[in-house]
Structure formats: structure tokens, C-alpha cells
Amino acid sequence: MGWAYWRGRTVHHIMAKHEDRPPTTVGLIKAPRKLELRDRALWIARALEQETLRLGEMGGSIMMSDCVIVSEFPEWMGIQLGWAAGDLQKLVFLVGVLAGFYSQVKGFEIVKPNEWKGQLPKSVVIRRLTKKFGPGAVQEWEKDEWDAVGIGMWAMGRF
Secondary structure (H helix, E strand, C coil): CEEEECCCCCHHHHHHHCCCCCCCEEEECCCCCCCCHHHHHHHHHHHHHHHHHHHHHHHCCCCHHHCEEEEECCCCCCCHHHHHHCHHHHHHHHHHHHHHHCCCCCEEEEECHHHHCCCCCHHHHHHHHHHHHCCCCCCCCCHHHHHHHHHHHHHCCCC
16 A cells, blocks of 8 residues: 655645645555455554654654545446456455544545546656656655555645
8 A cells, every 4th residue: 555645734735835746755555465354454554553653753743633644445447357356345445444543533535546547547647746746856656656646646636
């Protein structure tokens, strides 16, 4: 699961000032495959919580009650392959666990892929974000990290 965090100014400030700045940090959380679905989802939720604690140590406290989490919510595209394998059900379950685990946050919003990126392929999302932030401003992130950054920028009205 990819995640991105913007430190400092509020989302409303970024939107009002039309700032296009990359996130303070991004990351990727990979739960151990050997765990059962429920335990994997809780492991991911706790790992994300640990990342917020780590970020707080690096630059001041992060109050979960001040955070807004925007999570991609999978949607069925009519292709049996992902549904038959159970991939979509697992993602839906994970989002539900995260929403419950983070019930104390300021906001937990879900967005479907077609709402934040339409039909754009990953390569176009990457190219758009790289251009937006400028040369040398982004790292080589993994695919889920690029999605997290894109979703964050979309949530701030900047994608």
C-alpha cells in the first residue's frame, strides 16, 4: 500500500495558493503474505500508524485528529479475472479496516480510480506529476507510491 504525506501547510492553504509541491515523504507498506486477511489488514493499519509516529518525531507532532486520509476505493470494471481471484474483495476489506481503525481522524475519504485519474494509464500519471513538480523534485517511486501522490494532489484540487 502506497502512502504520501504533505507536512506543513493545510490542504486549504495549498489549494488557495495553487501550490504544486511534492509530498514531504512517501512510502510503501507491504504486509507479510503469511498472515490471514484480517491480520494483514490490521498489520497495514498499524504500520501506517507507526509511520505517522515516525514523521512526528522528525518534525513535530502529528495529531491523527488533524489528519485527512484519502484512500482509493476499488471498483469492479466488469473483468472477471480480478474478481474471481479475490483481489477486489481483499482491497475493499482493507479499506473498510482502515476506515474503522482511523475513525479518530479529521476525515477519511474514499475515491474511485476513475474519479481521481479517469482512464489515464500509470505512465501518464507519472509524467504529469513529474512535470508538475519540476525536474529533480521527485524520486523514483514505486507504482503504488505514484498513485498515493496522485490521489493526494487530486484531493487538494491540484491533479
